[in-house]
Amino acid sequence: MKMKKKNKAKAVIQSIATDLLFWIYIFGCLYYLMHKWTGFTAKLHLIGIAALLATLIFQLVRGSIGVKIFLSYAKVKRSFYKSAWGYLTIIALLITFVVGVNIVEVDFYKFFTKFQNAGGIASGIFNPSITGYSLSATSINELEKENLPPDVLSTLEGIQNRKYSTKKVFLEYLQKRLGESTLQKYRSTILKSAEKNTELLNIALSALAETIFLALLATVFAIPFAFVLSFFAARNLMPRTWLGNIVYLLVRTVATIFRSIEAIVWAIIFSVWVGIGPFAGMLALMIHSIAALTKLYSEQIENIDSGPVEAIKATGASTLQTWIYAVIPQIISPYLAFTIYRWDINVRMATIVGFVGGGGIGLLILQQQQLLRWHNVGLLIWLIAFVVWVMDMTSARVREKLGGM
């Protein structure tokens, strides 16, 4: 009987708290909109007072959302007031939508009319720079023997050693300088002597290797930490003594916190700590992977069959022996599957992490984008897409073989 009273009191408090939060939110949203549209200002505590009043009224008519959720057993006859919670919910959703559109600055006009702003990157993607073009000193020497008109030759000498990311870009530039008819006349001569290079491709591939290895190392270094930690984060392995509980809670909590901090934030931290470059990126991904794998691994442990554990314990094996013989054999193949999946994720994240100083191909994209070299950016995007596609496929295959996930 006593128990019931306590529960009721708890439900009433929960119900009032829910309503109060609800009304603070509603009046807060309304205030935001009024302020934005009419410049109206008011003391903020008025919101609190209004919310309190509204809570009081709707609690009294027993039609509020809090009453519906926590005190639904107090069902009385249906009436308009009692179903107010339904209208309130709809109004709240509408207000949320309006506020959301305002905050995000949704602008469909821009979306449909300003596509040309993205033209550079679009043409870059359709025409990625695989070979770059330039006129080196040797090219100019050759061209000098070719009986070109002096003004054409001097224009060409003027752009000696300048690099163009594709043939198309090179020719477009020449056309602008020489005029269409002149260019047509000497086009093949110039192209014959022009020097092609795969400089960017080389740089891109090495940056890509950096990204893949960075992701690999982050995963490999994370494994032993996560492996050990996962045992301490598994409820069924930790004894229910105070020490066991503390260790379990501590490992769980720290892992959860570290996991909820995005890898990109870790990358910012580490790029300040150890300097911009792949090492910072690796540390960021490693920290995040340790936390994520600890969670996945420990859940795997919690799902094992406890029978063999009991059987091994009964033979007189020590705790550690029990883990080695009864727990590990049950988790080894799901662990492998999770780890490969993690590597897959890490390769993707490694490109993102590169943007904020984590090195690899992400950093290269950032640099090329800042120089507005869209054709170079195009090449990098294709390379990343290819690698992610290959990783995705192989990891899915391997995981299927392992029978996990």
Added chain:
Amino acid sequence: MKNIIKLTEVHKIYESGTHALKGVNLEVQEGEFLILLGLSGSGKSTLLRCMNRLIEPTSGEIEIDDENVITAKGKRLRKIRRHIGMIFQQFNLIKNMSALTNVLSGKLGYVSLWHAITFSIHKTDIALAMSNLQRVGLEQFAKNKARNLSGGQQQRVAIARALMQNPRVIFADEPVASLDPATADSVMKYLGELNKNDNITILCSLHFLSLARKYGTRVVALKDGNIVFDGTPNEIDEKKFKDIYGEDAEEVEIR
């Protein structure tokens, strides 16, 4: 004959509040084949697991082979456990390991941690494991993964694993409940043989009076955590059986 097991006023109250054992007193002589009967939920598993402290009894005294089980901790508890073999209804083998490795794991109570970590196994242990597999008629399955063996074969591997411990006592918790009648009988036959030839004391929970009569030397019945019958298998007539299992229990007996 000596008393190998002695339980005095053993109680077990689970955290949930279930009073599963209500003051069990039991003495078992060396060499007995004791059958535990009782409805499911009567406390058979709890009793067997309290005796090797897989479950902590709430109060009472337990002595096995002159060792005080209740006060034992750490190394001493492990030493007590390694002379107690245990057989389970679900076999509880490590499914993705070979039959041989499963049998070898029975020796874990004897080896040092270092040997366990490095998986370094003595040649004599392998020979012993093979001969134990041979005893249960499975030497040709030594390299097979446990998951690929039939239920009866898995239970025989579990018996070989228990033998590896060089046990004085074997607790078998419904060892044949997941097997068909013919297989069940063959598994019981191996237990009976260990009891007779190796003088291993056996406590085995069952639901079949026919098997109890065939292999048991003594029957103890539990009901709601109390011992309600203690005698020879032949002393159980229809009325006693119904006392233990309830009015509509005849069918259970047939097997």
